[in-house]
Structures are given as C-alpha cells and as structure tokens.
Amino acid sequence: MIRKEIYVFLLAYNLLRSLMWSAGTTYTTPPLRLSLQGTRHHLINFLPKLLAAHSTKRLQI
Numbered sequence: 001m002i003r004k005e006i007y008v009f010l011l012a013y014n015l016l017r018s019l020m021w022s023a024g025t026t027y028t029t030p031p032l033r034l035s036l037q038g039t040r041h042h043l044i045n046f047l048p049k050l051l052a053a054h055s056t057k058r059l060q061i
Contacts, residue, residue, distance in 0.1 A: 016040055 020039050024031030 016043070019043065 016036060016039055020034045020036070021031045023029070023039075024034055
C-alpha cells in the first residue's frame with residue numbers, strides 16, 4: 001500500500017513538473033523560474049472551472 005502511495009506522489013510530482021515545463025516553453029519563461037507550489041495552487045483553483053466547462057469550451061481553454 002505504501003508503494004502505491006509513493007507511486008501516486010511521484011506521478012503527481014512529474015505531472016506538475018511537465019505542466020510547468022509546458023507553460024514555461026509556451027510563454028517564453030524559463031521553467032526553472034516557476035514555483036512548484038504556485039503551479040499546484042493555480043491548478044487546484046483552475047481545475048473546477050475546467051471540469052465545469054463544456055467540451056467545446058475546454059478546447060479553447
């Protein structure tokens with residue numbers, strides 16, 4: 001059970017880092033200048049809005 005929790009933690013960490021890398025390269029900001037906690041905070045705040053949007057609106061977001 002502990003092993004699964006560690007795998008989930010590593011998966012979440014890597015997903016956040018890949019999101020940071022994608023945002024950094026898209027907006028010409030060095031990805032290493034972005035904060036992991038800031039990215040997590042923005043994702044948590046944005047996720048309900050993304051899930052509430054219709055499928056056509058999601059593509060625009």
